[in-house]
Every structure is written in C-alpha cells, then in structure tokens.
Amino acid sequence: MCSYRKAKEQNKKSTTLIPFRCRRVYRFSIRLSGTGIMAAVEVEVEAEKVVAELRERCATPASLLRDVAAAMAGEMGAGLEKEGGSRVKMLLSYVDKLPTGREEGLFYGLDLGGTNFRVLKVHLGGSKKHVVNSESREVSIPPHLMSGTSSELFGFIAGELGKFVAEEEEGTDMPNGKKKELGFTFSFPVRQRSVASGTLVKWTKAFSIDDAVGEDVVAELQTAMVKQGLDMHVAALINDAVGTLAGARYYDEDVVAGVIFGTGTNAAYVEKANAIPKWEGELPNSGDMVINMEWGNFYSSHLPIYEKLTSGMYLGEIVRRVLLKLSLQSGIFGSIDNSKLKTRFHLRTPHISAMHHDETPDLKIVAEKLHQILEITHTSLEIRKMVVEICDIVARRAARLAAAGVAGILMKLGRNGGINNQRSVIAIDGGLFEHYTKFRECLESTLGELLGEEASKSVAVKHANDGSGIGAALIAASQSR
Numbered sequence: 001m002c003s004y005r006k007a008k009e010q011n012k013k014s015t016t017l018i019p020f021r022c023r024r025v026y027r028f029s030i031r032l033s034g035t036g037i038m039a040a041v042e043v044e045v046e047a048e049k050v051v052a053e054l055r056e057r058c059a060t061p062a063s064l065l066r067d068v069a070a071a072m073a074g075e076m077g078a079g080l081e082k083e084g085g086s087r088v089k090m091l092l093s094y095v096d097k098l099p100t101g102r103e104e105g106l107f108y109g110l111d112l113g114g115t116n117f118r119v120l121k122v123h124l125g126g127s128k129k130h131v132v133n134s135e136s137r138e139v140s141i142p143p144h145l146m147s148g149t150s151s152e153l154f155g156f157i158a159g160e161l162g163k164f165v166a167e168e169e170e171g172t173d174m175p176n177g178k179k180k181e182l183g184f185t186f187s188f189p190v191r192q193r194s195v196a197s198g199t200l201v202k203w204t205k206a207f208s209i210d211d212a213v214g215e216d217v218v219a220e221l222q223t224a225m226v227k228q229g230l231d232m233h234v235a236a237l238i239n240d241a242v243g244t245l246a247g248a249r250y251y252d253e254d255v256v257a258g259v260i261f262g263t264g265t266n267a268a269y270v271e272k273a274n275a276i277p278k279w280e281g282e283l284p285n286s287g288d289m290v291i292n293m294e295w296g297n298f299y300s301s302h303l304p305i306y307e308k309l310t311s312g313m314y315l316g317e318i319v320r321r322v323l324l325k326l327s328l329q330s331g332i333f334g335s336i337d338n339s340k341l342k343t344r345f346h347l348r349t350p351h352i353s354a355m356h357h358d359e360t361p362d363l364k365i366v367a368e369k370l371h372q373i374l375e376i377t378h379t380s381l382e383i384r385k386m387v388v389e390i391c392d393i394v395a396r397r398a399a400r401l402a403a404a405g406v407a408g409i410l411m412k413l414g415r416n417g418g419i420n421n422q423r424s425v426i427a428i429d430g431g432l433f434e435h436y437t438k439f440r441e442c443l444e445s446t447l448g449e450l451l452g453e454e455a456s457k458s459v460a461v462k463h464a465n466d467g468s469g470i471g472a473a474l475i476a477a478s479q480s481r
Contacts, residue, residue: 046330051386051393054322058393060400064302065450068401069416071300072408076293080276089294092276093242093268094195096284099250099474102127107480108180108232109473110161110221113187113240114205116140117157119164122473130251134470137164143206150212150220158224165230180232181480183472185243186217195479198237235476240429241268242290243471248427248464250474255425257409258467261402261439262430265311267293269409295405303401310398310405312349312432318394320347323374323387332383333376340374347373353436356391363388392438399442406443407450410459417455427464434463 072088079090104126111118120136139160145153165180188207190198197218203209212220218234225232238246245258245268257269271291273283296307308314324341327333340346351369358365363384370376370387379387406426410416415424433440440463448456 043330043332047326047332047386050322050326050329051389054390054393058397060397060404062449065400065404065407065446067302068300068404069407069411069450071302072295072298072405073411075298075300076408076412079293080271080278080291082278085278088298089292091192091292091294092279093238093290093292094192095236095238095242095246095290095475095479096195096273096286096288097478098246098270098288098290099478100253101130101250103250103474103477103480105477105480106180107473107477108161108165108182109185109469109471109476110157110182111185111187111468111472112157113185113468115143115146117160118469119161120469120473121164121168122470122477124474124477131470134473135168136469146206147208150209150215151224153209153212154220154224155227158221158228158230161225161232162228162230165232180230181235181476182232183236183238183243183474183476183479184218184221184234185238185240185468185472187239187468190217190237192237195236196234235479236472238472238475239266239268239292240468240471241266242292242467243469243475244427244429244464244467245269245290245471246475246478247467247471248425248462252425252462254423254460255427255462256413256415257406257426258464258471259406259409259426259428260430260467261311261428261433261443263311263313263432265296265307265402265430267295267405267409269293269413298405306401306405310402312430312436315394315398315432316348316350316352317345319352319390320345320374322390322394323347326386326390332386334378336376341376349432349436352391352395353439355388356395356436356438358388395436395439396442399439400446402439403443403446403450406447406461410451415459416451421455421458423458423460425460425462427462427467429464429467434465 075086075088076090079086079088103124105124107122107124109120109122116138118136118138120134122134123132124130125132141156145156186198188204189201191201192198197216200213200215200217202213218237222234241258241260243258244260245255248255248258257267259267268290270288273279273287273289276289279289296311298306303309320341324338327336327338327341351373355366355369362381366384366387367379370379407416410424413424415422433443444461447459447461451459
C-alpha cells in the first residue's frame with residue numbers, strides 16, 4: 001500500500017524529514033527522530049486503511065444501483081397491493097386532482113412541521129398570469145404550547161392565521177357565498193381517510209401533546225378557526241412531498257413525481273387509480289391518485305435503511321463517525337481531546353458541504369471547520385485532503401442511491417426507457433438538493449447513467465421551491481369547491 005524502504009534504511013538517531021507516499025494522493029511530511037519513523041509509518045498505514053475500507057464499503061457501481069431501483073419498484077407494487085405489504089408504505093393521499101395552471105382566485109396555505117409554522121396567501125391569475133403575487137409570514141410556536149393541549153396549540157395557530165388574513169385582505173372581498181380555501185401541510189405521521197382528514201399517529205420533533213394523538217388534525221384546526229370567527233375551509237391535508245409535486249405540476253403538466261432530499265427524504269408520484277389493488281370504493285373521475293410513498297424506511301438486500309444513507313440528517317453524522325475512527329485507530333490528528341468528535345450529530349451536513357466544496361489552494365475552509373466544530377488543529381494539507389475525500393465518498397454514495405430511488409419510480413411508471421419516450425419531469429426540493437451542489441450534480445449524472453443516453457433525453461430533473469407552502473395553496477385551489 002505504501003513504500004517505506006528508504007525510510008527504514010535511514011533509521012538513524014539524527015532527525016530526518018520523511019515524505020510518505022500513499023496509494024492515493026496523500027503525502028505526509030513529518031519531522032522525526034530515527035526511533036519515531038516506524039511509528040509515523042504506522043499512523044499513515046492505519047489512516048489509509050480506514051479510508052480504503054470506507055471507499056470499498058460505500059462503492060455504488062451501476063449494477064448495484066439498478067438492483068436498488070428494481071427493488072424500489074418492486075416494493076412500490078407490493079405496497080399498492082395491500083396495507084402493510086411493503087417496506088414502502090405507499091399511502092393514499094386522496095389527492096386526485098392536481099393544479100393545471102388555470103386556477104384563479106385567492107387561496108391560503110398553512111405549513112406546520114416544526115417549532116415554527118408558516119401562513120401564506122397566493123393570488124392565482126389563471127393560465128396567462130399564473131401566480132400574480134404571494135405573501136407569507138413565519139410564526140414561532142411558544143414552547144409551552146408544544147406540550148400543552150390540542151385546543152391550545154390549534155387555537156394559537158388559528159389566531160395567528162386570522163390576524164394574517166385580516167391584514168392581507170384589507171380592501172379585498174371574496175365572492176358572495178364563497179369560503180376562503182386553505183391547504184394544510186402537516187409534517188407529522190397521520191392516517192389519512194380523505195383529502196381533508198387525517199388522524200395523528202404520533203408527534204415527532206419537539207411536540208408532545210397527548211390529547212391530539214388519534215384525533216383528526218383537520219377537525220381540530222377547523223374547530224379552532226370557527227372559534228376565532230375565521231370563515232375558512234380546509235380543502236386538503238398534505239405533506240411536503242405531495243406539495244412539491246403539486247407546485248411543480250402547476251407550471252409543467254409533465255411532472256410525474258415530487259421528491260424531498262433535505263433533513264429527511266420522501267417522494268410522492270401520480271399513479272393510475274386502477275393500478276391500486278388496495279383502493280376501496282369508487283375510482284376518482286380523474287382516474288389518478290397521488291401516492292405518498294414514505295420511502296425513508298425502504299431497505300433491501302443491497303443496502304440498509306434508505307433515509308439514513310441519503311438524507312441531510314445523517315450525512316454529517318456518518319462523516320463524524322469516520323473521522324472519530326480515523327483518530328482512534330491511527331492517531332492522525334495527534335494528541336487531541338476527542339470530546340467534540342465523540343458527540344453525536346455535532347458535525348452537521350452543512351459543515352461537510354462547506355469542506356467538500358472548499359476550492360482554496362490550502363483547503364483553508366476545511367482547516368477552519370475542523371478547528372471550529374471539532375477542535376482539531378494544526379492539520380497538514382494532506383490530512384485536509386483526506387477529510388475532503390471522506391466527505392466526497394459519503395456524499396457521492398448518498399447522491400447515487402438517491403438517483404436509484406428516482407429511477408425506481410420511473411421504472412414503476414414504465415418511463416425508464418423502451419419504446420415509450422414520453423417526457424417525464426421529476427421535481428425535487430429540500431435543502432440537501434438545493435444547497436449541496438456536488439450532491440445535486442452527482443444525483444443528476446447518476447440518473448442519466450442508469451437510464452442510458454436515449455431514455456435520459458425524455459427525463460428532466462427540476463428544482464421545485466416551497467412545495468410545503470405554495471404547493472399547499474395550489475392543492476387547495478385544485479380541490480376548490
């Protein structure tokens with residue numbers, strides 16, 4: 001792996017400057033006494049072993065990715081057959097009508113997914129004007145309401161929504177007899193039974209409101225709005241993946257799926273209703289049904305849990321664990337306090353993105369992040385290069401697996417090649433895709449690799465912005481009564 005014959009021959013008591021040449025690009029210059037040469041050699045060998053093992057375990061050849069795509073498509077089919085029949089939940093969203101771009105009027109969106117929520121108003125001007133204008137406001141939820149009662153939380157939300165509506169609608173009137181329509185993005189697990197109803201399965205993040213579990217969150221919000229004297233109807237309950245699909249479909253009728261690669265990951269796509277065996281009741285007039293895949297827990301014989309390899313929540317943590325192993329196994333960072341390096345989730349994906357995109361000659365940004373975040377100081381240029389490669393290995397694997405998931409959707413829809421060259425657009429949102437340039441570029445190139453040159457001509461990937469906000473309002477418009 002490394003050549004140290006010359007170093008061994010110079011094993012003298014005098015101080016010697018030894019250039020260590022590794023299998024890849026790393027060359028460590030360490031000033032040593034003769035008795036320390038072999039120890040330094042061992043440090044480098046152990047460091048390269050860690051990186052080589054990571055490189056091998058994170059390899060994603062095209063053959064593996066095609067197997068992952070085929071497994072995803074297979075799990076999608078199984079999930080449509082019956083409830084609980086697949087690792088991919090394939091939940092019915094009950095959204096059977098997506099925006100066409102011809103919608104007109106004022107519509108509202110409410111996005112609740114964390115410690116803040118957003119309210120917005122969208123003015124739609126039909127096929128010629130599209131979105132005439134939009135206004136929004138973000139509101140922080142007082143901490144005590146996140147562990148209080150359901151009526152307190154939804155009462156607060158309805159109150160803030162009422163203030164927003166009153167301020168934004170001064171001097172404007174709704175048509176006689178027409179209620180204001182609201183799309184509600186609710187990013188917590190719900191069991192949905194119609195387009196505008198869903199019972200809360202459990203809270204996640206910082207919320208713990210026991211009396212809301214098992215209750216219809218739309219009914220809770222609707223009741224709170226009535227108490228506030230707010231004449232508004234919740235037209236749809238969605239999540240951010242469905243919103244991303246709707247927001248992109250408004251502008252482009254060829255959009256077939258909305259995908260999120262952010263802190264977490266999910267996807268939603270348009271399925272033919274008659275291709276859903278578990279569907280009960282009369283088929284919708286449109287003939288279509290948006291499926292909320294909930295693909296985060298997908299796994300196969302080819303890889304462990306999908307979300308933990310592809311989402312922003314975990315990529316920084318994976319790199320931290322590799323760097324900790326590098327430190328403990330090789331001592332390459334010298335005698336340091338590993339407390340920061342041992343703290344779970346202390347290194348975040350924005351940090352590794354900054355290091356990965358460092359183009360300064362001496363990798364100054366890498367040195368700064370290692371110092372500021374992990375208290376690792378006095379790193380050589382070669383050590384920084386090694387850190388960049390670790391970031392590259394982890395992010396590249398994530399992006400290539402992300403592309404395999406998208407390819408699986410296209411495979412399920414029969415849009416991955418063959419005689420059907422119908423144009424297919426995949427709309428993707430989320431901070432990981434938007435801000436991590438190397439991740440985005442690798443995802444796009446890998447999708448082309450998997451589809452092949454001819455099929456790739458009819459498939460486009462587009463960044464879709466704010467599906468959880470404007471997308472919710474647009475679905476309210478498409479479901480408007």
